[in-house]
Every structure is written in structure tokens, then in C-alpha cells.
Amino acid sequence: MTFTTNGAEIEQWDVFELTLHGSAEGNPFLDVALSARFSYKHRTIEVDGFYDGDGVYRVRFMPDTPGPWRFSTRSNREELSGHEGGFSCVPASAGNHGPVRVVNTFHFAYADGTPYKQIGTTCYVWNHQGDELEEQTLATLRASPFNKLRMCVFPKHYAYNENEPESYPFPCLSRGSSKWTGSWKVDVQEGWSFDFTRFEPDFFRHLELRVGQLRDLGIEADLILFHPYDRWGFATMDAATDDRYLRYVVARLAAYRNVWWSLANEFDFMHTKHMADWDRFFRIVQESDPYGHLRSIHNGHVLYDHSKPWVTHQSIQRHDLSQVKLWREQHGKPVVVDECCYEGNIWQFWGNISAQELVHRFWLGTANGGYVGHGETYEHPDDILWWAKGGVLHGESAPRLAFLRRILEEGPAEGLEPAAEVARWLPVAGKHHTYYLAYFGVHQPAQVSFSLPDGERYRAEIIDTWAMTVTPVAEPVVGGTPLRLPGRPYHAVVLRRIL
Amino acid sequence: MTFTTNGAEIEQWDVFELTLHGSAEGNPFLDVALSARFSYKHRTIEVDGFYDGDGVYRVRFMPDTPGPWRFSTRSNREELSGHEGGFSCVPASAGNHGPVRVVNTFHFAYADGTPYKQIGTTCYVWNHQGDELEEQTLATLRASPFNKLRMCVFPKHYAYNENEPESYPFPCLSRGSSKWTGSWKVDVQEGWSFDFTRFEPDFFRHLELRVGQLRDLGIEADLILFHPYDRWGFATMDAATDDRYLRYVVARLAAYRNVWWSLANEFDFMHTKHMADWDRFFRIVQESDPYGHLRSIHNGHVLYDHSKPWVTHQSIQRHDLSQVKLWREQHGKPVVVDECCYEGNIWQFWGNISAQELVHRFWLGTANGGYVGHGETYEHPDDILWWAKGGVLHGESAPRLAFLRRILEEGPAEGLEPAAEVARWLPVAGKHHTYYLAYFGVHQPAQVSFSLPDGERYRAEIIDTWAMTVTPVAEPVVGGTPLRLPGRPYHAVVLRRIL
Numbered sequence: 001m002t003f004t005t006n007g008a009e010i011e012q013w014d015v016f017e018l019t020l021h022g023s024a025e026g027n028p029f030l031d032v033a034l035s036a037r038f039s040y041k042h043r044t045i046e047v048d049g050f051y052d053g054d055g056v057y058r059v060r061f062m063p064d065t066p067g068p069w070r071f072s073t074r075s076n077r078e079e080l081s082g083h084e085g086g087f088s089c090v091p092a093s094a095g096n097h098g099p100v101r102v103v104n105t106f107h108f109a110y111a112d113g114t115p116y117k118q119i120g121t122t123c124y125v126w127n128h129q130g131d132e133l134e135e136q137t138l139a140t141l142r143a144s145p146f147n148k149l150r151m152c153v154f155p156k157h158y159a160y161n162e163n164e165p166e167s168y169p170f171p172c173l174s175r176g177s178s179k180w181t182g183s184w185k186v187d188v189q190e191g192w193s194f195d196f197t198r199f200e201p202d203f204f205r206h207l208e209l210r211v212g213q214l215r216d217l218g219i220e221a222d223l224i225l226f227h228p229y230d231r232w233g234f235a236t237m238d239a240a241t242d243d244r245y246l247r248y249v250v251a252r253l254a255a256y257r258n259v260w261w262s263l264a265n266e267f268d269f270m271h272t273k274h275m276a277d278w279d280r281f282f283r284i285v286q287e288s289d290p291y292g293h294l295r296s297i298h299n300g301h302v303l304y305d306h307s308k309p310w311v312t313h314q315s316i317q318r319h320d321l322s323q324v325k326l327w328r329e330q331h332g333k334p335v336v337v338d339e340c341c342y343e344g345n346i347w348q349f350w351g352n353i354s355a356q357e358l359v360h361r362f363w364l365g366t367a368n369g370g371y372v373g374h375g376e377t378y379e380h381p382d383d384i385l386w387w388a389k390g391g392v393l394h395g396e397s398a399p400r401l402a403f404l405r406r407i408l409e410e411g412p413a414e415g416l417e418p419a420a421e422v423a424r425w426l427p428v429a430g431k432h433h434t435y436y437l438a439y440f441g442v443h444q445p446a447q448v449s450f451s452l453p454d455g456e457r458y459r460a461e462i463i464d465t466w467a468m469t470v471t472p473v474a475e476p477v478v479g480g481t482p483l484r485l486p487g488r489p490y491h492a493v494v495l496r497r498i499l
Numbered sequence: 500m501t502f503t504t505n506g507a508e509i510e511q512w513d514v515f516e517l518t519l520h521g522s523a524e525g526n527p528f529l530d531v532a533l534s535a536r537f538s539y540k541h542r543t544i545e546v547d548g549f550y551d552g553d554g555v556y557r558v559r560f561m562p563d564t565p566g567p568w569r570f571s572t573r574s575n576r577e578e579l580s581g582h583e584g585g586f587s588c589v590p591a592s593a594g595n596h597g598p599v600r601v602v603n604t605f606h607f608a609y610a611d612g613t614p615y616k617q618i619g620t621t622c623y624v625w626n627h628q629g630d631e632l633e634e635q636t637l638a639t640l641r642a643s644p645f646n647k648l649r650m651c652v653f654p655k656h657y658a659y660n661e662n663e664p665e666s667y668p669f670p671c672l673s674r675g676s677s678k679w680t681g682s683w684k685v686d687v688q689e690g691w692s693f694d695f696t697r698f699e700p701d702f703f704r705h706l707e708l709r710v711g712q713l714r715d716l717g718i719e720a721d722l723i724l725f726h727p728y729d730r731w732g733f734a735t736m737d738a739a740t741d742d743r744y745l746r747y748v749v750a751r752l753a754a755y756r757n758v759w760w761s762l763a764n765e766f767d768f769m770h771t772k773h774m775a776d777w778d779r780f781f782r783i784v785q786e787s788d789p790y791g792h793l794r795s796i797h798n799g800h801v802l803y804d805h806s807k808p809w810v811t812h813q814s815i816q817r818h819d820l821s822q823v824k825l826w827r828e829q830h831g832k833p834v835v836v837d838e839c840c841y842e843g844n845i846w847q848f849w850g851n852i853s854a855q856e857l858v859h860r861f862w863l864g865t866a867n868g869g870y871v872g873h874g875e876t877y878e879h880p881d882d883i884l885w886w887a888k889g890g891v892l893h894g895e896s897a898p899r900l901a902f903l904r905r906i907l908e909e910g911p912a913e914g915l916e917p918a919a920e921v922a923r924w925l926p927v928a929g930k931h932h933t934y935y936l937a938y939f940g941v942h943q944p945a946q947v948s949f950s951l952p953d954g955e956r957y958r959a960e961i962i963d964t965w966a967m968t969v970t971p972v973a974e975p976v977v978g979g980t981p982l983r984l985p986g987r988p989y990h991a992v993v994l995r996r997i998l
Contacts (some may be wrong), residue, residue: 203938345945345986354988357941379945425848442856446844446878487844489853 008087010302012255013098013111016061016087018071022079024055029198029248032057040065040089043267045290047074049080050251053201058254059175062291063089063099064111087180099257099293100220102312106334106369107415108294115415117408118336119362119401120148120222120373124265125156126390127210128165136399137390138213144393145402146374148220150262150298150338151209153249157189157231159348160383167203168232169245171193176231189231196233196241204252216257222315222338223283224298225249225264226273228267236272243284250288259293261285262315266300282310298338306331321361322427323369325418335370337361342387343378349379351387355396360441360490362397362404363465367427367492369418374401403468407494420452436495439465446487450495452479460496468491507586512557512597512756513611515560517570518616521578523554528697528747531556533574539564539588540801548572548579549750552700555633557951559754562588563597574798578643595697596992597869598756599719601811605833605868606914607793610756612783614914616863618900619647619872623764624655626709627664637712643892644901645873647719649797649837650901652706652748656688656730658847659882667731668744669693675730679723687731695732695740703751714757715749721814721837724748724780725772726764735771742783749787751936755897758792761814765799781809797837805830820860821926823869824864836860836871841895843876850876854895855965859940859989861903862964866926866938868917868993873900895919902967906993910934921949935994938964945986949994951978957994964989 010016022028034049036059049059057080063069066089069495073083090097098111110118121144126137141149150165154164162178176191211221225246230237237245253259261269263281264270278297296315297304306314306327313334314327319341328333340361341353353361358374365372376386376395384391416429422436426448430436433453440448452458460473460483476498477483484492509515517535521527523586532718533548535558548558556579562568565588572582586839597610601713607615620643625636639647654664661677674692701878710720724745727734736744745997752758762780763769777796795814796803805826812833813826816974818840826834839860852860857873864871875885875894883890907915917927921935925947929935932952959972959982975997984990 341942345943347944347946347948347981349942352942352944354941354943357988442853443840443848443851444844444853445846445851447846449846483848489856 003262009090010063012066012089012092012094013062013096014062015255016063016069017255018049018059018061018073018083018085020057020059020073020083021055022051022057022077023255024053026432027197028485029244032075032077032080034059034073034077035078036061036071036073038063038069038071040067040069046246047290048251048288049075050248052376054398060252062099062255062257064291065089066091090250095218096257098426100260102294102334104414105332106328106417108313108334109413113408115409115413116147117369117405118148119145119405120150120336120338120371121146122150122338122342122373122375123390124150124152124224124227124388125165126388127151127207128155129163129389130166133384133389133391134210135148136392140390140392140403141214141219142217144398145405146153147218147405148222148260148373149214150222150224150265150373151222154227154230154234156227156229156388157233158229158388160346160385161229161388162383165218167200167206168194169203169234169487170196171198171200178231190432192232194233196237199248204249208252208256211253211256211259215256218258220258221256222260223249223253224262224265225285226263226267226270228269235270236348239277242277242281246281247288249287254289254293261289261293261295263295263297265298266317267297267304268302271298278304279308279310282308286310293485296336298480306333309413319361320370321370321372324365324368328369328418333491335365336373337370337398338373339366339375340365340372342375343397344385344387345387346377348377351375355400356490358397359400359404359465361490362401363439363490364427364441366404366408366416367429367437369416370428374398400466400468404465407437407463411437411494423448424451430495434497438495439483439492440489442489444487444489444491445485447482447484448493449480449482450477450494454479457498459498461496462486463494464488464490464491465492508900509562509586510595511565511588512561512563512595514754515562515568516754517548517558517572517582517584517674518730519548519572519579519582520554520557521556521576523552525557528698528743531574531576531579533558533572533576533579535560535570535572535893537562537568537570539566541569545748546789547746547787548574549747550700550713555845559751561598561754561756563583563587563790564588565590565916566687574653588865589832594717596758598790599759601793601833602697603913604831605827605916607812607833607910614908614912615646616904617647617870618904619649619835619870620645621649621837621841621874621886622889623649623719623723623726623874623887624660624664625887626706627654628662628888629665632883632888632890633709635891637716639889640713640718641716642825643897644904645761646717646904647721647872648713649721649723649764649872651723651726651730651764653733654731655726655728655887656727657887660728660887661844661882666699666705667693668699668733669695670697670699670704677730691731693732695736698747703748707751707755710752710755710758714755719757719759720755721759721761722748722752723764724784725760725762725766725769727768736773738776741776741780745780745783746787753788753790753792759892760792760794762787762796764795764797765816766796766803767801768799778804778807778809783805785809793854794848795835805832816972818860820869820871821864821867823864823867827868827917831942834864835872836869837872838862838874839871840862841874841876843884843886845876845878845884847876855989857896858899858903861900862938862989862991863926863940865903865907865915866936868915868928872878873897899965903964906936906962908995910936921948921951923950929994933996937994938991939984941988943986943988943990944984946983947992948979948981949976951976951994953978956997958997960993960995961985962991962993963987964991
């Protein structure tokens with residue numbers, strides 16, 4: 001972030017930041033309204049600013065079109081109002097593809113058209129662990145296959161999560177206990193109190209630092225705005241505070257191109273919030289975010305109705321990946337099964353499936369036309385579990401997910417659509433008349449044949465999803481060709497049309 | 500079978516057979532009615548006889564109580580009527596436990612009270628393959644863990660089943676094609692014709708030989724009375740022929756203590772039969788069988804309503820064994836998932852799961868309070884697949900199922916009831932306050948603790964279901980004791996109360 005004025009250059013989909021100095025009197029978080037209008041030719045976009053403490057006010061903007069942009073500010077404070085200027089937006093450099101959008105109903109692509117094949121992971125509160133561990137997490141991510149990270153704005157109160165964060169989003173007035181009592185209900189511990197009328201700018205600057213570093217690694221930040229696992233009172237704020245918090249987060253972070261809004265993790269476990277609250281939160285985020293970043297909400301037991309118009313994609317927690325096809329059909333939106341149990345060995349059922357089973361679920365979700373998320377929960381002497389705190393990976397699934405990502409990136413740009421007509425009983429997805437990916441899972445046929453369209457010839461590859469081998473089949477395949485397979489589980493077949 | 504008269508001795512639950520000689524004129528199969536009343540003290544049981552060809556008529560009876568029995572015959576033919584006699588029923592010898600019954604709502608036991616822990620397998624038409632292969636099948640079964648075999652009365656027309664049987668249940672008038680055309684619909688091939696007004700006694704004598712040999716191996720014969728896979732016309736007989744056939748089979752075979760009646764395999768694939776037919780068939784079998792052998796019907800896609808009063812247990816085809824608990828609750832009857840896909844490598848989806856997956860499904864069904872069935876379908880140069888023809892086993896699941904059977908036989912006699920209160924999220928079944936079996940499947944926790952009743956102490960064993968090892972835990976376990984586990988998938992824990 002640089003302070004930029006007239007004549008400055010800013011890259012397409014990067015953050016332009018306007019800094020203004022004003023009064024710190026009273027409570028600017030409550031009292032000061034600030035916005036700016038950014039214009040390119042006849043198009044004007046209104047963007048909320050925010051108070052960053054110490055009399056400093058900022059407006060951030062992500063230009064989406066190269067060329068000359070103009071802006072002017074307005075405020076209920078005279079010294080912040082009427083500032084005008086401009087900047088030149090230059091084309092995106094290599095590696096900057098813009099924000100991720102929904103394309104082809106069920107899939108994703110960056111704004112510049114580059115396909116985005118989601119291979120997500122989860123480090124809920126990695127950003128609350130202090131620099132040393134946070135930098136280790138970034139180093140791990142750099143060498144990982146993951147291009148999306150689920151992470152919380154608020155710190156987390158839960159098993160393995162008794163440590164206090166380095167800072168809080170609101171000024172802390174008094175401290176309480178940090179002990180996890182085993183209850184997953186919203187459970188404020190006695191003693192904690194915060195000034196919910198003010199934000200802590202340092203807290204948000206740190207969050208922005210980490211979101212920006214993810215962006216630089218090519219990783220989307222699926223920012224979780226609320227969650228039930230709380231001891232401080234952040235899960236039980238009143239409606240006015242919730243709404244103000246949402247607007248503040250959006251004003252600060254919407255200009256980061258890699259942000260996705262996840263309204264909540266396990267929203268249905270937050271017993272103090274009701275469906276009307278979630279719907280209102282969605283509308284606030286939608287109204288405040290001028291860029292239309294992806295929006296979803298993640299369930300515990302009860303699925304949110306993803307057909308509601310403000311939901312861009314389905315963020316689901318479920319174990320049975322064969323349902324992906326059904327969810328696609330139900331709501332006509334991309335399906336991302338962000339939690340289908342994590343690789344690990346903790347006693348909790350959701351955190352102890354084998355690496356093989358997690359890789360299996362990724363392939364099953366993929367071959368049903370969806371996307372899947374990773375997490376890792378191996379016991380650790382210092383409670384550093386990847387799923388919550390990041391650190392290093394201990395498991396065996398990540399290299400296999402890198403292998404899957406490579407296969408997806410070598411597949412059709414448009415994404416994979418269920419193609420049941422090609423193989424009865426088998427999960428198959430592809431691009432009709434062009435490409436098919438069939439996944440066998442626990443099935444181990446010694447041969448298979450596909451009902452390929454008449455007159456079309458395909459090149460086949462046999463994929464061992466665990467050993468990460470791709471074995472090309474010498475002879476072209478047509479409809480009905482018996483294709484010999486190794487007769488072992490966890491294999492897939494990719495068919496590419498020979499033109 | 501021996502011809503037995505006054506003064507003869509017959510073992511409890513063995514076959515007493517009365518042989519009468521009469522006329523072979525006309526069509527005795529249609530024209531002659533024969534029955535006998537067997538009495539022990541004031542109890543009288545009426546049993547149908549049958550025509551066995553060449554002027555020979557028989558009545559078979561399975562006495563269930565040691566002591567003196569009397570009988571008298573009645574018939575619409577004078578020479579068969581009014582025969583009287585008796586025999587002495589002596590107690591069952593070792594290894595003869597009588598027929599299997601439902602006990603404790605959801606479980607099975609032999610009539611003498613010996614628990615019966617069903618580990619079934621499937622060789623649909625092993626009895627139609629000629630002596631050499633049939634004897635090989637018996638030798639394989641002798642060394643196997645299986646105590647139930649699903650088998651058809653009629654031969655089978657299907658993929659891998661183009662060979663003709665050695666004999667037919669009805670006199671063959673003309674022969675047709677044996678070629679499997681790939682359709683699973685009832686599909687009589689041109690050319691075949693039979694005299695459906697007569698039975699072939701040799702055919703049934705051979706069936707009885709095989710059923711008796713299974714009995715001598717301690718294997719229940721789950722006799723499938725109808726099935727859709729037919730080229731001869733046996734699946735599309737008229738109602739009068741169906742009913743006569745059922746009564747004939749029951750008259751011949753009900754005295755075999757190891758017989759279970761399976762009304763059909765994949766009844767819903769027989770498009771020429773309707774639900775009223777199946778209900779009628781059940782009632783005919785129930786009325787004709789004086790011993791009340793177990794009765795069920797096996798589905799393809801559509802489940803039969805197992806709550807109907809003539810169904811003794813649920814014979815189910817489904818892949819998801821976690822549903823067993825639900826089916827138990829729905830109908831309050833034992834659940835036997837006879838088909839949950841077979842170990843093998845054929846291209847058909849139902850016949851190519853890995854041995855590990857099949858063993859997994861057995862444990863999952865068991866830990867949900869049910870029973871599971873095995874089958875094996877490895878490609879074979881001569882189409883000798885265990886699932887249809889028997890022969891030898893090629894797979895890896897059978898020894899693991901022997902291991903499971905041993906564990907079940909060392910468990911509570913009463914059977915395993917779901918015990919969710921002992922471990923949330925985990926399939927656990929047992930006998931309350933006595934014994935629990937928890938199965939982890941694809942989950943691999945490094946530790947677990949159980950919510951055991953207050954004040955109770957248990958001895959724990961950690962079971963590797965694939966390696967077939969049982970590792971006793973030195974320290975007693977109480978509620979909340981953290982029990983260390985290997986952190987690998989496919990393990991179970993057994994807890995036995997220390998008294």
C-alpha cells in the first residue's frame with residue numbers, strides 16, 4: 001500500500017489507497033462518514049472509506065480497467081470532503097489475474113479469463129499466531145498446491161485453541177479466561193470486555209498484511225466474517241455492532257483482489273443469530289463491496305439455502321461427496337465442499353480421516369462436477385494443528401492434491417460437467433465431445449468401456465491417484481472399446497478427444 | 500434320506516421321510532393331493548406331500564421335539580390315504596442346532612439357542628454347474644467362514660452365465676439360445692419350451708442333495724425362489740404355475756433345517772410380477788411351511804416393505820452400510836445386507852470393489868447392528884465367478900471375514916445393539932453394560948475415549964480388521980479414559996466389562 005496521488009500509476013486489480021488527515025476527536029469510527037467516487041469515463045463507482053486511527057482516514061479502491069481514473073471524496077467532515085485527484089491504471093503484470101468470479105454456472109475463473117481450479121485448504125486462525133508461526137505457514141503455503149485458504153477475521157476459542165491472539169479487533173477493556181471448556185456453543189468466558197464502538201486499526205493492518213501475502217502467493221483468502229467458537233464476545237455482539245463491523249471489514253479489505261467473503265463458519269451453531277441476521281449480513285456485504293467478490297456461508301449441520309440471490313457459490317460441509325451433483329442441480333451454483341473431514345489423527349471424528357480417504361473425497365467431488373477443501377489435524381505437542389494455526393504439513397495428501405490440481409489445469413478451461421451418459425454408475429465429469437474424467441474410487445475393475453459419442457476417438461490415460469502416475473494407453477479409444485485397467489482401487493481414467 | 504417306518508429313530512430337526520407307492524397314471528403333479536398329520540402328544544402338524552415320479556409319493560417332516568411321534572396320511576387317492584405309523588425322535592447330535600430363528604428382534608439363533616452370527620456369501624447357481632465344480636465349491640465352503648449361502652432354485656441367464664444347467668425343473672420340450680444379450684430385463688429366448696404342468700424330480704433331488712450337503716457343513720441355504728435373469732421362461736410363468744411351483748418346493752425342502760426362503764433376488768427387476776404377486780407368494784410359503792423357516796425378499800433398486808407381517812428379516816441390497824441402523828428402526832427386524840457390492844474386478848460396478856472395501860462394509864454393517872453378505876467376482880477365463888458358479892475363492896476378504904466371525908462369536912450371544920451413547924459420531928454396537936464394539940473405518944484417531952456408564956470398568960482390545968490382529972490394552976478402561984490407538988484406518992475397539 002502506498003499513498004498515491006494525482007499522476008500516480010496503479011496496476012489493474014491492485015489496491016489504490018487515498019490517505020486523508022483529519023481530526024481524531026470524539027469517536028471517528030462512529031461519527032465520521034467518508035466515501036469516494038471513482039470514475040473511468042462515464043462509469044462511476046462509490047467506495048466507502050474508513051478511519052485508520054490517529055486522525056488518518058483512508059479510501060481503498062481496486063480499479064478493474066486500465067486507463068485514467070478520477071476520484072472525489074465526500075464526508076460529513078469538511079476537511080475530508082471535496083478532495084479530488086486521479087491516477088493512471090496500468091495493465092496487470094504477470095501473475096495478477098484479478099479477482100475470481102463464477103463462470104459457466106458451476107465453475108470459477110479469474111477476471112482476466114484464466115481458469116481457476118479450486119484446491120482449498122483451511123487454517124482458520126493462522127493469522128492470530130504471531131510472526132514466527134505465521135511466516136512458517138506462508139513458507140508452507142508457497143510450496144503447497146493450495147490456491148484458496150479459509151481463514152477467520154476473529155480469533156478462535158476451541159479445543160487446541162486456548163492461546164490468546166496477538167491483538168483484538170476492538171480495544172480490550174478487561175481480560176478473562178482462555179480455557180476451552182469443551183462446549184461448542186457460543187460461550188463467552190467471564191471477564192472479557194471490549195469497547196465495541198471502536199476498532200483496533202493495528203489488528204486490521206495485520207490482517208491486511210496476511211491477506212496481501214496470500215495474494216502474492218496466488219492464494220485466495222476465503223475470509224470468514226463470523227464463527228461460533230468464541231470466548232471474547234465477538235460471536236454475540238448486537239446487531240448494530242455486527243453491521244458496523246461488516247462495513248468496516250469490507251471498506252478495508254474489498255480492494256484486495258483475492259478476498260472471498262464467507263459470512264460464517266458453521267453459521268447454524270451460532271444460536272444467537274437467526275436466519276434474518278444472515279440474510280441481512282449478506283445484503284450489507286453485497287451493498288458495501290463495489291467489486292462483487294464471491295460470497296457464501298458455510299454450514300455445520302443445516303445447509304443454508306444457497307439459492308438465495310446474494311450467494312455466489314455453495315460452501316458446504318458434508319462427508320458424502322457423491323451428493324455434489326445433487327447440490328449443483330438444486331441451486332445452479334458452483335459447489336465447494338470446504339469441509340469433508342480433515343486428514344489427521346485427533347480424536348474428533350471430523351479430524352481423523354486417512355490421507356487416502358481425503359484424496360479419494362477430492363477425486364469423488366471433482367468427478368461429480370464440484371470442488372473440495374483440505375485440512376489437516378494431526379496431534380501436536382504444542383497444539384499446532386494446520387487446520388487452525390498453520391505451521392507445517394505432516395500428512396500425505398498435499399502432494400496428491402498438487403497432482404490433482406495439475407490434472408485439472410491440463411483439462412478443459414471451462415470446468416468439468418457431470419457426464420453420466422458416458423459411463424453408467426461411475427462418477428464421470430468432463431466437457432462433452434472433448435474430455436472426460438472418470439473416477440473409480442474403491443472400485444477396481446480390470447476393464448472398463450465408455451459410451452463415447454459415435455465416430456469420436458479419444459486418447460486415454462490411466463491415473464493412479466495415490467501413486468500419482470499417469471499411464472497413456474497406446475491405442476485410441478472409441479465407444480465400447482474395452483480398456484484394460486490395473487484392477488486396483490483409487491484409479492481414474494482421463495479421455496481426451498483426438499481431433 | 501431313508502425310508503422310515505414304525506419304530507424307526509429320527510434325529511430332532513432331521514428329515515423324516517415317508518415313502519408311498521401309488522399310480523403314475525395321468526398327471527399326479529396336478530391330480531394327486533397328499534398330506535400327513537404328524538402328532539406329538541396333543542400337538543398336530545399338517546404337512547404336504549409331493550409326487551417324486553415313477554409312482555413314488557413322499558411326505559417329509561422335520562420333528563422339533565424328541566419323543567414318540569405318530570402320523571397318518573390323507574389323499575384324494577385311496578391307495579395313498581389312511582397310512583399310519585410312528586417314529587421316535589431322538590435328541591439332536593453335536594453340530595445339529597436346528598433351524599435358525601429370529602431372536603432379540605434384530606438377531607438370529609438356532610432353535611437349540613446357539614447364537615447364529617450370519618457371515619453370508621453368494622453363489623447364485625453353483626448347484627447348476629455339474630458335479631466336478633459343485634464338489635469344488637463344497638470343498639471351498641468347508642474351509643471358508645461362511646455360514647449362509649444365497650442360491651437360486653432356477654438356473655441363471657446373465658453375463659458370465661451362458662452355460663446350460665445339467666437339468667431343468669420342468670420337462671424340456673424344445674431348446675433355444677443360451678446367449679446373454681446384455682439386457683437385464685426378463686427376456687425369454689426364442690425356442691425354449693417346457694411342460695409347466697409337470698416337475699422334473701431329478702432336478703429337485705439334485706437340489707436337495709446340495710442343500711443337504713450345505714446343512715452338513717453348517718451352512719444355511721438362503722433359497723432364492725424367483726429371479727429375473729432368465730432365458731427359459733421360469734421368470735414369466737403364469738400365476739397358477741408360480742403357486743404350484745412354490746408349494747412343490749416347500750413340500751420337498753421345508754423339512755431341511757437349514758433352508759431360508761428368499762422369495763426373490765431383485766424382485767423389482769421382474770417386470771411381469773406385481774406387488775400383489777409377491778405378497779401372495781409370501782403367504783403361500785408361510786401357509787405351506789409348517790416350520791416357519793426364515794422368509795425375506797431381496798431388492799434391486801426398490802426396497803420391499805419389510806414391515807409386512809410375513810417378512811421375518813430384511814434382505815437388502817444397498818451400498819451404504821451406515822443406513823443399517825435406520826432400517827432396523829424402520830421395521831424392527833434383523834437387517835441382512837446380502838449385497839453391498841462384491842469383491843472383484845469385473846467391469847460391472849456392483850462386482851469390483853476391493854477386498855478392503857468389502858471387509859470395511861462388513862464391519863460398518865456389524866457396528867450398526869446388522870449383518871452383511873459376501874460375494875466374489877474376479878474375471879475368469881472360463882467365466883467361473885464365485886458369485887454365480889462357486890469354484891474357488893481368489894480374493895482377500897474371506898480370511899478377514901473369518902476373523903470377524905470369530906470376534907462376533909466371542910461377543911454377546913444376544914447380538915449387537917447400536918450403542919451411540921458410548922461414542923458420539925462413531926458406529927458402536929454392543930450389549931449395554933457388558934460389551935461394546937466400535938469401528939473406525941476410514942477414520943484413524945490416535946486416541947479415543949468412550950462415554951462408559953459410571954463406575955464400570957472395561958478391558959479393551961484394539962483390532963486391526965485387515966491385519967487381523969487383536970492387541971489387548973493393559974490398563975482397564977473407564978468412561979473418559981483416553982485410549983491410545985495406532986492412528987491408522989480400518990481399526991476397531993472391543994470393550995468387555997470387568998466384573
